[in-house]
Amino acid sequence: MTQLSDNSQYDSLLARIDAVATRGRVQAVQAVNRELLATYWQIGQHIVEFEQAGQQRADYGKALITQLARDLRLRHGKGFSRSNLIYMRQLYLQYPISQMPSDFLSWSHFVELLKIDDALERSFYEKQAIAERWSVAELKRQKSTSLFLRLASSRDKEGVLQLAAQGQIVANPQDLLREPYVFEFLKIPEPAHLSETDLETALCNHLQQFLLELGKGFTFVGRQYRITLNNHHYKVDLVFYHRILRCFVLVDLKLGEVQHHDIGQMNMYLGYFANEENIEGDNPPIGIIMSRGKDELLVEYAMYNMSSQVFVQKYQLYLPEREELRREFELTLRDVAR
Incomplete structure (x- = not known):
C-alpha cells in the first residue's frame, strides 16, 4: 500500500x-x-x-x-x-x-510609543513598526538611537511631515541613507583601536542588528566580495541586494575621513557590478562609503559630474547626542514656518 x-x-x-x-x-x-x-x-x-x-x-x-x-x-x-x-x-x-x-x-508596543511626547515622532515609530514588523526590542533600539531625528534632520518641513505620516518610504537611493549610522550594538568603547577588518567582522557577527540599522529591504550577499580587472584583484567590504529598489548595494568601511581615491574606487566597483553582476531587471548599483569623518567640500569636488550613485555617510560607535539632533529637527520646522 x-x-x-x-x-x-x-x-x-x-x-x-x-x-x-x-x-x-x-x-x-x-x-x-x-x-x-x-x-x-x-x-x-x-x-x-x-x-x-x-x-x-x-x-x-x-x-x-x-x-x-x-x-x-x-x-x-x-x-x-x-x-x-x-x-x-x-x-x-x-x-x-x-x-x-x-x-x-501589541500593548507592549504602545507602552513604548506612549513614552514619546512629540506627536510627529510617535507617529513615525508607529508607522515604521507596522511596516517593518518590529519587535518590541527592535522598537526600543530604534528609539534609543533616535532614528526619527536622524532621518528628519536631513529633510525639509514637508519631508518631516511625510515621514511622520507614512514612515520611511524607500522609493529612490537617497531614501536608504541615514546620518549617522549607529553601531552601538557592537559595544565597542570609545576610544577604540580597531582595524577596518575588525569593524567589518564585528558587523558581520551582528548581522541581524546591522540589517536593522540599514533599514528595510536589505539582504546580505557577502563580505570581501572579489572582483578582478586585468588580473588585478579588488575586494568590496560588504555587498547587499535591496529587494525594493532591485539593485546591489556596495558598502565600504573607513576608520577615518574618506579620501578622494576612496570615492573613485567605489565608482569603479559600481561600474563593474553594473556590467558584470547585474541581470535583467536589476537597477544600477548603489555605493555607500561609511566613514568616521567626512569633509563635505572634498566629497563635493571628488564627485563633481559623477553620474553614478555614490554616497558618503558617517557612522559612530555610540548613541548620538539626542538633544543636538532634536535642536536640528526643531530648527528645520521653525525655519520653514517663518
Missing part, C-alpha cells in the same frame, strides 16, 4: 490545512490583541471622563490611579498596575475615537 506521505494529493491537502491553521492562529492573536487594546482604551476613557466630570478634588485626583490600581489588581490581577493604568489613560488621550490604535501592534 502506498504511503500517504508519498502521495501528491495528500501533500496538497496537508499544505492547504497548514495554511488555514496558520492563518487562523494569526487571526486569533490579532483578535485577542484587538480586544485587549479596545478594552484598555475604554478603561482610559472612563478614567479621563471621571476626571473631567470634576467628581474628585485636586488632592483626591492625585490618588485616583493609585487607588484604582489597588482595587483592580484585587479583582483582575497584576495587569492593572499603576503604570499600566497611566498608559491606558494616555492611550485614550493620544488616540481619539477617529484614530484608534492599530491592532498590528
Whole structure:
C-alpha cells in the first residue's frame, strides 16, 4: 500500500490545512490583541471622563490611579498596575475615537510609543513598526538611537511631515541613507583601536542588528566580495541586494575621513557590478562609503559630474547626542514656518 506521505494529493491537502491553521492562529492573536487594546482604551476613557466630570478634588485626583490600581489588581490581577493604568489613560488621550490604535501592534508596543511626547515622532515609530514588523526590542533600539531625528534632520518641513505620516518610504537611493549610522550594538568603547577588518567582522557577527540599522529591504550577499580587472584583484567590504529598489548595494568601511581615491574606487566597483553582476531587471548599483569623518567640500569636488550613485555617510560607535539632533529637527520646522 502506498504511503500517504508519498502521495501528491495528500501533500496538497496537508499544505492547504497548514495554511488555514496558520492563518487562523494569526487571526486569533490579532483578535485577542484587538480586544485587549479596545478594552484598555475604554478603561482610559472612563478614567479621563471621571476626571473631567470634576467628581474628585485636586488632592483626591492625585490618588485616583493609585487607588484604582489597588482595587483592580484585587479583582483582575497584576495587569492593572499603576503604570499600566497611566498608559491606558494616555492611550485614550493620544488616540481619539477617529484614530484608534492599530491592532498590528501589541500593548507592549504602545507602552513604548506612549513614552514619546512629540506627536510627529510617535507617529513615525508607529508607522515604521507596522511596516517593518518590529519587535518590541527592535522598537526600543530604534528609539534609543533616535532614528526619527536622524532621518528628519536631513529633510525639509514637508519631508518631516511625510515621514511622520507614512514612515520611511524607500522609493529612490537617497531614501536608504541615514546620518549617522549607529553601531552601538557592537559595544565597542570609545576610544577604540580597531582595524577596518575588525569593524567589518564585528558587523558581520551582528548581522541581524546591522540589517536593522540599514533599514528595510536589505539582504546580505557577502563580505570581501572579489572582483578582478586585468588580473588585478579588488575586494568590496560588504555587498547587499535591496529587494525594493532591485539593485546591489556596495558598502565600504573607513576608520577615518574618506579620501578622494576612496570615492573613485567605489565608482569603479559600481561600474563593474553594473556590467558584470547585474541581470535583467536589476537597477544600477548603489555605493555607500561609511566613514568616521567626512569633509563635505572634498566629497563635493571628488564627485563633481559623477553620474553614478555614490554616497558618503558617517557612522559612530555610540548613541548620538539626542538633544543636538532634536535642536536640528526643531530648527528645520521653525525655519520653514517663518
